[in-house]
Amino acid sequence: MCGGCGERGDADWARPWVAGPAARAAVARAVTRVRPSPGLRVSPTAGGWLVVRPTGGTVVCATLGELVGAVRSATSDATPDAGSPSGVSSGAITPLDPARPSGRLLVPAPDGRTGTVLRVDPSAQAALGERADVVVPDDAAALAVLAELATPVWLRRLYLARIEGVSAPWGRPVDPYPVPSPESAADAVVRLEWERQTGRFDDTAFALRCPLDDAALLDVEIRAGHVVRARTVHP
Numbered sequence: 001m002c003g004g005c006g007e008r009g010d011a012d013w014a015r016p017w018v019a020g021p022a023a024r025a026a027v028a029r030a031v032t033r034v035r036p037s038p039g040l041r042v043s044p045t046a047g048g049w050l051v052v053r054p055t056g057g058t059v060v061c062a063t064l065g066e067l068v069g070a071v072r073s074a075t076s077d078a079t080p081d082a083g084s085p086s087g088v089s090s091g092a093i094t095p096l097d098p099a100r101p102s103g104r105l106l107v108p109a110p111d112g113r114t115g116t117v118l119r120v121d122p123s124a125q126a127a128l129g130e131r132a133d134v135v136v137p138d139d140a141a142a143l144a145v146l147a148e149l150a151t152p153v154w155l156r157r158l159y160l161a162r163i164e165g166v167s168a169p170w171g172r173p174v175d176p177y178p179v180p181s182p183e184s185a186a187d188a189v190v191r192l193e194w195e196r197q198t199g200r201f202d203d204t205a206f207a208l209r210c211p212l213d214d215a216a217l218l219d220v221e222i223r224a225g226h227v228v229r230a231r232t233v234h235p
Contacts, residue, residue, distance in 0.1 A: 013155060013227040014064040014189060016108040017218060024049060026103025026186035031067055033102065033187070034194055037075040042067070068193045101183035102190075107212045108232055115161030115229075118145055120171075142166055143224055150226035160221065160228035169204040170224040176207035185210050185218065192220065201225050 018027050024044035032042050039054030048062040053074040061067040117133045120142050136142050142163070149160055163171050179188040188210050195201065202225040210218040212232065221229040 012063040012065065012152075013150070013220075013230045014193065016111070016232070017105040017185075017189065017212070018064055019108075020106045022103065023106045023186070026105065027064065027067070027190060030102035030186040030190040031071050031194075033097075034071070034191060035075040040071070040074055042071065064189070064193050065197070068190065068197055072194065072197060098180060098184065101181065102186040104182045105185040105189065105210075105212060105218065107216045110232070110234055113157060113159055113231065116149075116158050117161055118142060118163045120165030139166055139168060139171070142171065146170075146223050146226045146228055149228045155227075155230075159231050160223070163223065172205060174205040174207045174221070176209040176219070176221075179208065179210040182211045182213055185212060189218070189220075192222075196222060196225065196227070199225065 018024060021044060028042040028044050028049055032040060037054055039052075039056075041052040043050045043052075045060070048060065049067050051059040051061060051067065051070045051074060053059070059066075059070040059074075061070050119133055119135045120137070120139060121135050122137050134145055136145055146160070148154055149158060162173075166172070179185065188208060192206075192208055200206075201222045205221070205223045207221040208218075210220070212218055215235040217233040219229060219231050219233050220227065
């Protein structure tokens, strides 16, 4: 957790999609619409965002997680926007207002990462390596692997393709939530990280499919509160 921003978070999973002035500006618009507060201002900067709190204090944020944490902290006493997440949960992730989208995100180039399968087998020894399958003996070991996959060391090298042998809600198959248009991408990603930080996904699984342009898709999956897959699906 970031002491200054209250980030409850994994590595900077969203960086490839929120890079660049246009994407950072869209994210700044989106995050201020989740829970509007008089006096709150968010401005994109060369390396992230500057948050000006209603009290006048400022926070410099380099990652989406830091930004969401800072705005959540600054607006904790504000009234949630209609249809937006509360401090606990809001149900399905949807754009704040389809008629007033915040904007598109960047479409990054293919990154060459590979997918891994996590399988629970009581006879297995736990190990995480760059191979097709990771086999662990029980759910506790599987949770440890999910947490490890979300760390910077592994996040940049692997993503979770699927999980097998787990009956708990965080290990079950999940249908991705569809985002209607590329123009709503910033809203969807900000709200996803916002809800993740509230703990909504700690005991379950959630997936999101978001169009980035006419062809590319952002594919994100969260299990037990960890972002275990964030990739661009190119045609």
